[in-house]
Amino acid sequence: MTANPMIDEWYPVGILTELSPEGRDTMLMGEPITVACDAAGDPVVTAGDGRSLPVRARYGHAWTSLGTPAKELFDIPEADQPGRRLVDVGVVRVKCSPLRAVENFLDIAHFPFVHTDILGAEPNTEVQRYEVQIREEVDEVWATKVKFYQPQAAKSAEGGITTDYMYRVPAPTVSILYKTCPPRPGEWDVITLFVQPLAEDLCEVWPWMALFDDQTPMTDLIHFQQMIFLQDRSILENQLPRLLPLDPGMEIPTRADLTSVAYRRWLKRHGFTYGAQLVAA
């Protein structure tokens, strides 16, 4: 049995405001865990064999790890910026590889076809050239200078705009996107996908947002993001092969897939292969 480096990473396992003393039984990479809170309301995570797991309470969610994380939980400086509204979107279970959930979130080319008239629309389907790098100093995947025409980029957007995006992968099952903030030019809205791997082909997804939007009611913000993610869900559950292939075979990536290529390369370099297929596909 080879070591699984993903054991030592941080994973989301619940919304902080929903924790209860009785706890919720769930799974993390095949291991049963219980996520509860203590008298002070702080998260307590217990593994199936009774051992206490490390916890962090950050970005609206409880985080834990089955191993011994060498790195502190990644930083999202915008989360502490005054004036942002923090949105716990709620958990959605998806029968797909946790890595595929992240990869789909990094893709722009599907917008006109899956999120039609919202995040994209025909005939504006071209993904213009953008930049991708693995930032060695922070060990994260970054895509920058991404531009896409969107009919309704956010709940706060009126009419179509060309939206700027940046994508960031700070942990194997976490993706953070920064996008044009319609009411506050110069700032970025932050939309994240926190993925809890239950098994190699099953995950729970906890989207979370930190937005500048004083107008839209909270429920509308939640519904907008749930609508977008649930449009993706039916696609994700039908992707083949079920596990994410890390080596190219039959697939022919295009220029629009640069972020996905870098993500897969980064996963492979670290041995982050839980949910990955090591045979070329």
Added chain:
Amino acid sequence: MILYDYVLSPDCYKVRLLAALAGVKITLRPVDFHPGGEHKTAPFLAMNPSGTIPIFEDDGVILTESSAILTYLAAKAGPAWLGDDTPEMRGRVAQWLAFSQRLSASIGKARVHDMLNKPADIEACRKAGTQCLREIEAALVDQRLAGHDFLAGDRPTIADLACFPHSMLAPDGGISVDPYPAIRLWTRRVRALPGFIEMPGIHRLHDLKPEPGPIPERV
């Protein structure tokens, strides 16, 4: 007319879909069903003691069953959607409206179990859902042999709108629709109706859109 609405609810979507197809404007009031559970709070229980959505309000009338809402909205804004005023068609429409409750109780429950972690006897839900799909498939085949494209006759009615969403969303709850060609053709016909709107999990027919570029002279 106000619809207390949840974007992921097939029973709310039915009402939005009829309003779009009939060309009538309704006011949507989003309800934080998940994760907030707002439909179980006191103001909502006062309107609907059963603690479910949709809830529909118009001129002092409050309706909480999707089939009743479809009937009311059609009668008010698009009577053609009720079907012909014949005993046969009235009966068939009522039959499918009642049948749609079984879809909500089986496929609908399997779906929120698999998607939003709500409790359910998942195997029982999937079994009952599969049975429902088989009954729709058989009925659609019979209809086709009689020369009819829709559940209650030769044109779409609220019977189709009541049964269409769960029939398409069954895979969300781990129930395959692959074995049912008549259902797939029928859902395609519904999606091709002028004014059709989608919901997450029910995609529009992109192939019906005109090609974006000029038509080449020869291939």
